Amino acid sequence: MKVKTKKEVFFEESLKLINEKGFKGTTLRDIAQKLNFEAPNVYNYIDSKQSLLESYISEITKEFHGAIDNVMASSYSPEEKIRLVIAKHVQMAVNKPYQLALLENDWRHLKEPGLGKYIDARKSYMNKVISIIEDGIELGEFRAVNVEILAFTLLSSLRWLFRIIADEESEINPIELEKQVVDFIFMGIGKE
Amino acid sequence: MKVKTKKEVFFEESLKLINEKGFKGTTLRDIAQKLNFEAPNVYNYIDSKQSLLESYISEITKEFHGAIDNVMASSYSPEEKIRLVIAKHVQMAVNKPYQLALLENDWRHLKEPGLGKYIDARKSYMNKVISIIEDGIELGEFRAVNVEILAFTLLSSLRWLFRIIADEESEINPIELEKQVVDFIFMGIGKE
DNA sequence: GTCTATAATTCGATAGAC
DNA sequence: GTCTATCGAATTATAGAC
Numbered sequence: 123m124k125v126k127t128k129k130e131v132f133f134e135e136s137l138k139l140i141n142e143k144g145f146k147g148t149t150l151r152d153i154a155q156k157l158n159f160e161a162p163n164v165y166n167y168i169d170s171k172q173s174l175l176e177s178y179i180s181e182i183t184k185e186f187h188g189a190i191d192n193v194m195a196s197s198y199s200p201e202e203k204i205r206l207v208i209a210k211h212v213q214m215a216v217n218k219p220y221q222l223a224l225l226e227n228d229w230r231h232l233k234e235p236g237l238g239k240y241i242d243a244r245k246s247y248m249n250k251v252i253s254i255i256e257d258g259i260e261l262g263e264f265r266a267v268n269v270e271i272l273a274f275t276l277l278s279s280l281r282w283l284f285r286i287i288a289d290e291e292s293e294i295n296p297i298e299l300e301k302q303v304v305d306f307i308f309m310g311i312g313k314e
Numbered sequence: 315m316k317v318k319t320k321k322e323v324f325f326e327e328s329l330k331l332i333n334e335k336g337f338k339g340t341t342l343r344d345i346a347q348k349l350n351f352e353a354p355n356v357y358n359y360i361d362s363k364q365s366l367l368e369s370y371i372s373e374i375t376k377e378f379h380g381a382i383d384n385v386m387a388s389s390y391s392p393e394e395k396i397r398l399v400i401a402k403h404v405q406m407a408v409n410k411p412y413q414l415a416l417l418e419n420d421w422r423h424l425k426e427p428g429l430g431k432y433i434d435a436r437k438s439y440m441n442k443v444i445s446i447i448e449d450g451i452e453l454g455e456f457r458a459v460n461v462e463i464l465a466f467t468l469l470s471s472l473r474w475l476f477r478i479i480a481d482e483e484s485e486i487n488p489i490e491l492e493k494q495v496v497d498f499i500f501m502g503i504g505k506e
Numbered sequence: 507g508t509c510t511a512t513a514a515t516t517c518g519a520t521a522g523a524c
Numbered sequence: 525g526t527c528t529a530t531c532g533a534a535t536t537a538t539a540g541a542c
Contacts, residue, residue, distance in 0.1 A: 128507095144422055146338035149535065160509060162537080171536065204503070227419065230336055255503070264503045271494040272503060274478050275471045282470035286463065302463040310502035311396070311447070311456045311464060320525095342518065351526070354519080358525060363518065 132157060132167045136174065141220045141288065145175055145228035176236055179229060182221050183243060185214070190250050200258030205304060207251065208280060212300040215283035222284035248273055276307060324349060324359045328366065329412045333480065337367055337420035368428055371421060374413050375435060377406070382442050392450030397496060399443065400472060404492040407475035414476035440465055468499060 126134075135156050140148045150171060154161040168174045189210045193203050214222060232240055252273045258264040283303070287294055318326075327348050332340045342363060346353040360366045381402045385395050406414060424432055444465045450456040475495070479486055 142422070144336070144338060144420075146336060147423060150537085151535085159507090161535095162510090162539095163508060165537075166507060201504075227422075228336075230334070231339060258503075263505060265497075265501065265505060267497065267503065268490065268494045270482075271478065271491060272498060275475075275495060275498050276503070278474035278477075279467045279471035282474070283467075285470075286466050298460065299463060302460050303467060305457075305459065306464060306467050306502065308502045308504035309457065310498065310500045311450075311459065311468070312393075312500040313455060313457060314506075341516080343516090352528080354521095354528090355526060357519075 129167055132164075133178075137178065137220045137224060140178075140228065141223045145224070145231050172233060175224075175228060175231060178221055178224050179232065179236075179240065182214070182218065182225055183240065186210070187243065187247065190247060194250055194254070199263065200254050200261060201263045201308075203254045204258070204307070207254070208304055208307060209300055211280040211283060212296060212303060215287055216294070216296045216299070219284040219287040222281075223288055226281060226284075248277060251277060279303070279307070321359055324356075325370075329370065329416060332420065333412045333415045337416070337423050364425060367416075367420060367423060370413055370416050371424065371428075371432065374406070374410065374417055375432065378402070379435060379439065382439060386442055386446070391455065392446050392453060393455045393500075395446045396443075396450070396499070399446070400496055400499060401492055403472040403475055404488060404495060407479055408486070408488045408491070411476040411479040414473075415480055418473060418476075440469060443469060471495070471499070 132153075136148075136153050139152055139156055142148075143152070150164045151161045154164055157163075168177075190207060193206045193210075196203070196206075198206065229240055230237075252269050255264060255267075255269050255273055255276075259266050259269070280303070283299070286299070324345075328340075328345050331344055331348055334340075335344070342356045343353045346356055349355075360369075382399060385398045385402075388395070388398075390398065421432055422429075444461050447456060447459075447461050447465055451458050451461070472495070475491070478491070
């Protein structure tokens, strides 16, 4: 078991607090109190409250975009690509639920130019998903649907997976979670 | 066309601002500026900033719970009940996108005892959906699945429909939106 | 790295005149 | 209903001693 550095503990505990009270609702005093020191000491770890938000968000968005770019550039079929995208979201929800929560809850508190970049990147991500779905429809792997609405609904069900982990008291089996989500997205709830 | 009262304009404009900047990120001065008067005048319309949040949230949660209780008490089949639940979410997303956004983004800023009540009500809502799905599986209308994960994923895709309306520049046809969402949830994206 | 002290600003809210 | 003036508290952040 690796020993956590003070810096790692700082970022982990801050993350949990922000998850409970929101970025704007979490004060540097709150963070300091949780770590049992006085407020000005947070500046031993960060330059500003804003930079704290930015570091959490940039880390996780880079990971998502790196993953989907690799998927796009692969020779897998559209159906397999969608499976890989789902797998990535499940994996992230299981491994970094609080960071995902922060991303979804508090991205709006980014300041320019970071905010504009984030919004653009988010659109770009959805466009890549749309592109995969379009290919899949063309190849007859998917039903013909309104791709914008579908991509949006699909991503919505993926983006909020972290709540299952963050909210649920019970343990979740990641493999079972992925299977259930894949089945839902490909087959829906209907009998046939 | 009904003429809007000043009070209606106040609540509408406040809602849009909160949607952009979040509840904690929106100051009473921001609201006053948008309405072209000075900050203390907001107290002509509300008792406190907190009561503003509470009124938005209680209105919309009552509507959802009233709807699902009527559905539960009806003699429709589970499949038809799920269709009605989806229809309600689509209808709300189309008619009250900003209020739904506030609900999802800022419910955590409720204070006790309202916060606890909201969390309980949210769990209760999901339990009702789970109950419908369980009935449907028993009757052979739905595939046998992990109902908790399914209900969660299903509700996630419904709860974020408002973003299609709030974000999208293009007009959305509510009837088409409902059809696409129903098809996605019952059949998924797969060909068969 | 930790603290005390405090600056500079902003916030929700109130008082009271018109 | 609208304003000016302002209070009291809280916030991010800095200065500087230990």
